[in-house]
Amino acid sequence: MVANPILYIALPLFTAFLVPLLAKLWKPLVRIIPGLVLAYLAVMSVVLMQQVGPDKPIITMIAGWKAPWGINLVFTSFSGFIASLISILAFFIWLYSFKFKKVEFDDAQKYFILFMLLTAGSIGVVLTGDIFNMFVFVEITSLSAYALTAFYKGRDGAEAAFKFLLIGSFSSIMLLLGITILYAYTGTLNMAQLAMLMPQVPMHAKIVSFLLFFVALGIEAEMFPLNGWAPDAYSQAPGPIAASFAGILAKAGIYALIRVSYTIFDLGNDGGFELLLVMGLITMVVSELVAMRQENLRRMLAYSSMGQMGLIMIAFGLGTKEGIYAGLFIMFNHAVIKSLLFLASAYLVYYTSRKKISDLDGFGKLLPLTSLLFGLGAFAIVGLPPFSGFWSKLSLLIATADNHMEFVLATILAVSVIEIIYYFRVLGRLYFRKANTEIKVRKPTWNSVVTMISLAIVIIAVGLHPDLITGLLHNAANTLADKAGYIQKIIPDLFSQTLN
Amino acid sequence: MDTITLLLLFFSLIVMIGAAVYAAIMKDLIFATIGTSLISLALSVIFYLLHAPDVALTEAAIGVALSTIVFIIAIRNTKRYEDEK
Amino acid sequence: MRKLVIISLLLVLGYYLLDTFAGAEFGKDRKVLSNYYLEKSPSELQVANAVTAIVVNFRGFDTLGEVTVLFLAATGMGTILLRRRSKHTGLNPQRTSPEASKIVQAAGKLLFPAIMILGAYVFIHGHLTPGGGFQGGAIIATGFLLLLISYRQFKVEHKYVTWIESLAGLTFVSIGLLGIVLGPHNSFLENFLNVGTLNELTSGGVIALVYIAVGFKVAAELTGILDTLVNIRETGDID
Amino acid sequence: MNQILTYSVYGAAILTMLIGIFAILTKKNLIKIVIGMSIMDSGFNLLLIALGYIKGGTAPIFSPAVEGKDVIMVDPVPQALVLTAIVIGFGVTAVALSLVIRLYRKHNTIKIDEIKTLRW
Amino acid sequence: MNVFFIIIMGIIMLAGVFAVIRFVKGPTTADRVVALDNLSTIVVATLIFMGFVFQRFIYIDVSLIYAVLGFIGVLTIARYLEGGI
Amino acid sequence: METVLLYLGYFFVSLGAAFLFLGAFGIFRMPDFYTRLQAGTKSSTLGAMSLILGVGLMQPEWFFKTLIIIIFIAISNPISSHALARGAYKTHQKPLTDTIDAYEEVAEENDNKKEE
C-alpha cells in the first residue's frame, strides 16, 4: 500500500482533482500539495528500486484480474528505472517552478494540474503492461502537453500547440490502427501475451502494424521526418515545461518505441533493428546540422535534443546488450543535462522576447551562476570528461565498435564535433563578448538555484563515479533483453501451457 | 445476418461514405458540420446493426449532439466560409 | 498536382490496410479475451452488461484515463481560452445574442427535468442496460445546453461545476484506493462490495458506484466545456 | 457472401478514414482540418466495431430476455475500446477548436497559410 | 412475416433516400437541417423497429436517447441560424 | 387478445412507414423551405409515432417506454421545426407566397433593432 506502483498514477490524479477544492481553502496549497505528492513519488521510486531485481519484477494487478485478463502495471528494473527517472526529474522541475505565476492564481492552479497530469501520463506509458492502456496514457500526456504549450498568451503558443495537436492526432490514429491489427490477429491486448502470440500473426500484418507503431511512437520520440512539432513546442512553452518535454515526454515516447520494438515484435530476425538504427542516424545528423544554423537559443536546444534522441535510437538499434546499456545511459544523461540546459536558458532569455543567441552577449557577468551552470551543461552534453555525458558517449562508441559498425562510429564522432561547435558558439557569446549594459536581467530565485545546482551535482557526481548508476543500468539492460523472462513473469500460467 | 439487416447496413454504409465526402469537400463550414452530423447518424445505425448498442449510444451523444454543437460554436466565433478572408 | 500525389499515397496506404484487415475475417470469433469476459461478467461480477463490466472493472484503468482526458480537455480549454487576468467577476456577463422564442423557452423548461431524469436513468442503470456514465453525463450536459441556448440570462455556476467535478473525481480514485485496502487481492479499483444478483439494480458492487461517479464527473466536465464555449464571445480578447 | 461483407465493411471504414486524412492534408482551413480529424476518428471507430462483430451474435448484455438461452454474443472488448476512443476523440476535438478560436482572435484568420509566425 | 418486415424496411429506406437527396440538393442551410431532422426522426423509428426485429428489449434505450440528442442538436443549429447561442 | 394486438401493431407499423415515406417525399418535392417544413414535420411526426406505437402494441412489455418516446417526439418535433422556421426567416429566406406575408414587417422591425 505504501509503496505500490499504482500510486504513481492514482496519487497525481487524486491531487489533480483535489487541487481546485484546496484552492478554496488556502491558495498556496495549490503549489505545495503537488510538490509533496511528487516528493512522495520520488521517495517511493527509491524504495521500489531497492525491492525490484532482474528476476523479481513488481507486477501490480488492477481490479484484481491476473495478467492477460486485466490491466497490469509492470515495474521491472528497466521500466522502473525510467519511471524513477521521470518522477525524480518531475520533482526537480516542480521545485524550479514553485514560484511560477506568483500573482495569477488561476493560471498557477491550471499549470500545476496540467504538469501533474503530464507526469502521471508519462509514468503511465512507461509502467503499463497493456497496449491500449498505453494509448490512453499517450493521449493524456499529449493533451496536457498541448495545453501547456499554449500556456502563455503573449507568444505564438497556440500556433505551436495546434501544430503539435495536428501531428499528435496522426500519431494517435496510427497507434490505434496498429493496436487494432494486433487485436484482429491475436485477440488480446496484453503486451506479454501479444509477444507470445506474435508468431501466429502473418508476416504482412506484422510489417504493417510495426510500421504504424514505429511512425506513431516516432512522433512522440521526436524521430526525424516526424518531429516538426518539437522545435516550436519547445520554444513556445514555458521554460520548465520545455525541460519536462525533453526529460519526461520524450523519454516516455522513446520508452514506448523501445518496448514495442523489443518486446512485442521480435525484431531480431526481421530487420526491424536496422530500421531503428538508420532512422536514428538520419535524425541525429539532420537535427544537429539544423541546430547549428539556429539563431534562437530555445530552438537550438530543441534541435540538439532531437539529435540526442537520434543517438538513443542508434544505441537501441544496435540490438545488443551493450547497445541497450549505452542507450539507457544516454537517456539518463539527456534527461538530467537537457533539463539543466533548458532551466538555465529560461533565465538567460527571460526578458528577451525573441530569444536570439546574439542577444546573449556578456551574460557571463550579468548572470554568473546561471551562465556557469549552462556552461557546465553544455560541456556535459557534448561529452567532455569529467562529466557524465562522457561516459555515456564512450559506452555507445564501444558498443558500436563491438558491432563492427565503423561508419556509425565515425558519424557519431563527426556529429559530436558539430555539437561542440554550436554549444561553444553560445558559450563564447556568454563569456567573451562585452555586455550591453542596457539589458535587464532577472536574477534566479532561490528555488530555481537549488534545482539547477542539484542537477549539476548529479552530473558531476555521475561523471566522477559512474559506478553510482551503472549497476542499475546493467540490470535494466538485462531485463529488457530477456524477452522470454518478461512473458514468463507476467503470464506464468499461459506461458507454461504453451510449453507443454 | 439476415436480409433486412444487410439492406440497412449497406444503405447506411453508402450514406456514411457520401456524407464523409460531402463534409470533406463543402466550402461552407456549416454544411460540412452538418455533414459530420450525418456521418455520426449513419454510423450509429451501423453500430446498432452490428449489435453494439453502447457504442451507438455514445456515438449519438458525442457525434450527433456534442461534437456538432462544439463545431457550430467554434464557427460562430470564427468564420463561416472556408475561403473567406 | 499535390492533391493527386496525396490521393495516390493514400490509396496505397488504404490498399495495405485493407489487405491486412481482410485477413481477419468479418464475423469471426477471436476467443481469447472476450470469452473469458463473457463468462466472468455475469457469474463473478453479476453485471448484465458485459461492456460495462469491461469498461469499469476489467479495463477500469482505461476509464480512469478517459475521465482524466475529459478533465484535461476542460482544464486545457480554460487555459487556452480564458483571459489572462480572469477574475471570476469578469467572466460570464449577459450574453448579447437575440433571445429565443417563447416556444423554445417553454420547451426548455418542460424538457430539462425530463432530460435530467433520462441522464440519471442512463448512468444509474449502466450495468443493466446499454449506456453508462459517459452517455448519461453527456445527456445531462446537453440538458444544460438546452437551457444555455434558450435563455441568454442563464448561467452555469462555475463554483458548483468545480465542486461536482472534483468530488466525483475524488470519489472515483478513492473507490479505487479503497480497493487496495479492502479488496480480496489488494488491487486498485477492485470490487470490495457484495455483488448481488444478476439484473437487479443493486448488482455489480462498486461498478454501479463508479459509473455514477463517472456520470457526475462527465456531466460537470462537459457542461463546463460547453459553457466556456458558449460564453467565449463575451469574454473579450484573449491575447 | 462473407467475403463481400468483409471487404465492403472494412473497405468503407478505411475509405472514410482516408477521406478524413485527405481533408487534413489538403485543406487550408483550420476548422476544416479539425473536421477531417473527426471524420478520421469515425472511420476508425467503425473499423474496430466491425472487427468485434461475430456472426449471428447479439449484444453482450445478459438481460432477462436472453437468460438461459444459448446465444452467441459479439466481442465486447472492441466496444469498450471504441467507447474510450470516442470520448478521447471528443476531448481532442474540443481542445483543437479552442486553439482555433484563439488563433482566430490573434491573427483574425483561420487559413493556415496566413498564420505563419512559425514555420509550417 | 419476414417479407412484411423487408417491405416496411424498404419503404423506410426509400424515405431515407428522399431525405438524403434533399440534404445534398440544399439549397440553403435550413433545407439541409430539415432533411437532417427528418432523417433523425426516421432513424429513431428505424432503431425501434430493428430492436423489434432483433427481439431485444434493451435496445430501445438507444432510440430514446437518440430522440433527445437529435432534437437538441437540431435546435442548436436553428439557434445558430437566427444568431442565437 | 394477443393476435388482435399483433395485427393492430402490423397495421400501425405499415401506416407509420407509409407516413414516414410521405414526409420524406414531401420534403423532396415541395417548392420552398416552408412548405417542405410543413410536409416534413407533420408526416414524419405522425409516421414515427404510429410506427413506434405499432411496435409497442406488438410487444406489450415495451409499451410504456415506447409511449415515452411517442410523447417526446410529439413535443420535440414541432418545436424544432418552429425554431428552424424562425431561424430561416431570420437569415432572410422569404417564403414563396402570392397572398400574404404578415410576418415580414415584424422580422424587419427586429432586424432594425438589432442593427441599432
Place this chain on the structure above:
Amino acid sequence: MENVSNISKLFYTWIILFIVWLAFTSTLAIEEVITGLIVSLIVALLSFRFFTGTGLGIFAPKKIFYLTQYFFVFIGALIKANFHVAKIVLSPSLPINPGIVEFETKLKSDFAKMVLANSITLTPGTFTVDIVENRFYIHWLEVEATDEESVYKEIAEGFEKILLKIYE
C-alpha cells in the same frame, strides 16, 4: 392560478418525474422504485420553480376531462393533417397557395402558448413561425382568409377554447 404554492409545484413535479422514471424502467421492483423516488425528488428540487405554473391543480377532475377532450381533438386533427399533406404531396400539380397569416391569442402562460403552437404545427396545413407577445404568426399552406378574425376561427379556436379551460 397565480398563487400556486411551492409545495404544490414541488409535488406536481415530483409526481410527473416519478412517472417518467417508472416508464423508463418499466418495472416495479422495490429498489428501482426507491431509487426513482430519490432521483426524481432531487431533480424536482432543482427544477420545480420553473417546471410548472399550475401545480397540483391540474389534477382536478374537470381539468382531467378537458385534457382528455383536448387529446382526442388533437389526435383527430393530426390524422386529418396527414391525409391532407398526403393529398397535396401525391397530387401531380402540387395545389398550394402558401402565405403567413397572424392572429392574437387570449392565452397568457408561456406553457399554454407552447401547447397551442405545437398543436397548430401538427394540424392541417399550418405551422407556427413565431410568437411575438400575444400574436401568432402562422405559415399556411392554403391561405383561405387573410383577416384576423376568420384566421383565428379557422386555425386556433377549437384548441384555444379547451386550453383556456385548462390553464385559466
